[in-house]
Amino acid sequence: MTKFSKLFALSFMACLAWGCGPTPEKVCSKMESLAKNSKDAPKDKKDDDAKGHEKCVADMEKMKKDDPESFKCVASCTDMSDGDAAMGCVMGCVLKSKSFQDEMKKGGDK
Secondary structure, eight states: OOOOHHHHHHHHHHHHOOOSOOHHHHHHHHHHHHHSSSTTTTTTTOOOHHHHHHHHHHHHHHHHHHHHHHHHHHHTTTTTTTTTHHHHHHHHHHHHOHHHHHHHTOOOOO
């Protein structure tokens, strides 16, 4: 095996083991971009909602750690070009998520 092949194989295996997918930061940035193009997007909303972005990133980091499958699902929604479709996709992911299902079994917020 050549030196390049060994390096490629090692990189590929690391990618599989630790994931090379999108970061929470990228997912939130793309979702914010899609939301701005949504027909229901508020027209007077400030474009520099830093607190909302920080919360999104924190939520996505938690989701990626606690429920990687749900994070992958939400991340896949960023491939859409329509903001409304992307938001519908995210809702579908949330409804299927382990944490949501566990919360529903407990009776939700009472």
